[in-house]
Amino acid sequence: GQQVMQIPQYQHVQEGEDFTTYCNSSTTLSNIQWYKQRPGGHPVFLIQLVKSGEVKKQKRLTFQFGEAKKNSSLHITATQTTDVGTYFCAGRGNFGNEKLTFGTGTRLTIIP
Amino acid sequence: GAGVSQSPSNKVTEKGKDVELRCDPISGHTALYWYRQSLGQGLEFLIYFQGNSAPDKSGLPSDRFSAERTGGSVSTLTIQRTQQEDSAVYLCASSPAGYEQFFGPGTRLTVL
Numbered sequence: 001g002q003q004v005m006q007i008p009q010y011q012h013v014q015e016g017e018d019f020t021t022y023c024n025s026s027t028t029l030s031n032i033q034w035y036k037q038r039p040g041g042h043p044v045f046l047i048q049l050v051k052s053g054e055v056k057k058q059k060r061l062t063f064q065f066g067e068a069k070k071n072s073s074l075h076i077t078a079t080q081t082t083d084v085g086t087y088f089c090a091g092r093g094n095f096g097n098e099k100l101t102f103g104t105g106t107r108l109t110i111i112p
Numbered sequence: 113g114a115g116v117s118q119s120p121s122n123k124v125t126e127k128g129k130d131v132e133l134r135c136d137p138i139s140g141h142t143a144l145y146w147y148r149q150s151l152g153q154g155l156e157f158l159i160y161f162q163g164n165s166a167p168d169k170s171g172l173p174s175d176r177f178s179a180e181r182t183g184g185s186v187s188t189l190t191i192q193r194t195q196q197e198d199s200a201v202y203l204c205a206s207s208p209a210g211y212e213q214f215f216g217p218g219t220r221l222t223v224l
Contacts, residue, residue: 001170033212042203043155045212088155092210099145099160099168100213107152 002027004091006103014111019079021106023072023089030094032065032072037105038085081110114138116216118204124222125194133189133219137206144181145213146189147203155203161187162209194223 003026013019023032031050035043047056049065049072056063062075072089089103117136125131137144146158157171161181172178176194181187191198201220205213 031210035213042215042218043205043213044215048212086154090213099143099157099162100207102147102155102157105154 002091002093002098002101004089004101004103006087006089006106008106009104010107010109012109012111013079015081016078019076019083019108021074021087021089021108023074023091023103025070025091025101027070027093029069029091030098031092032069033090033092033100034063034072034074035088035090035102036085037088041085043088076108079108079110081112084108084110116204116206116214118202118216118219120219121217122220122222124224126224127196128193130190130192131194131221133191133202133204133221135187135189135204135206135216137185137187137204138214139185140208141206141214142184142209143207143213144187145205145207146179146187147205148200149203149218150200158189158202191221194221196223199223 006023033048034046037043052069053067054065060077064073086105086107088105090100092100119134142163144161148156159179160168176192179189199222201218203218205215207213
C-alpha cells in the first residue's frame with residue numbers, strides 16, 4: 001500500500017531560524033495536503049497542492065509539490081513561537097475514491 | 113455551522129470492557145475517517161468510509177475493532193475487550209470527497 005514518510009521526525013530551532021520538512025510518497029500522488037497540529041489539539045488543514053511543480057505561499061510558509069508528484073516540502077521562514085506543533089503531509093493516490101494517507105509528521109519545537 | 117463532533121471527550125474503562133466512540137461528521141460530507149494517535153505519535157489510520165462504497169478497514173489493528181456508519185452520517189467505533197495498549201486519542205475526520213479533512217476534537221480513551 002501507499003506509504004508517506006516525512007523527515008525529520010523532530011526539529012528544534014532557535015526562534016527566527018528557518019525550518020523545512022520533507023514528505024516522500026512511495027507512489028505518485030494526485031494531490032497532497034498539509035496539516036498542522038498544535039500541542040493538545042487536532043490536525044488543521046493548511047493547504048492542498050495539485051499540480052506538478054506547484055508552489056504556494058501563505059505568509060512565511062512556502063509549500064512545494066515535486067515535479068514527479070511523489071514528494072513535497074514545507075518551508076517556514078523566520079520561525080515564531082506560534083509555529084510550534086507537528087506538521088503532517090497527506091497524499092492521495094490516483095485511483096478513484098482512494099483514501100488520504102498521512103505522513104509520519106515532523107514535530108517542530110522553537111527555542112525562544 | 114457545526115464542525116465535527118465526537119463523544120465522549122474522555123473515556124476511562126477497565127481492561128476487558130467494551131467501549132463505543134461516536135463521531136458526528138459535518139453534514140453532507142461523504143468521506144469519514146477514524147484515526148488513532150498515541151501520545152507524541154503520528155496518526156494511525158483505522159478505517160475509511162466513502163459514500164456507499166464498502167469501507168476500507170485495512171487499518172483496524174485487530175478483530176476487536178469495528179466501525180459502522182449509519183445512513184451515511186454518524187459513525188460509531190467499537191472496541192471490544194479493551195486492552196491497555198488501546199489507550200490513545202481516537203480522532204474522527206470528515207470531508208467532501210477529495211477535499212480537506214475536518215477533524216473532531218477526539219476521544220481520549222484510557223484503559224486501566
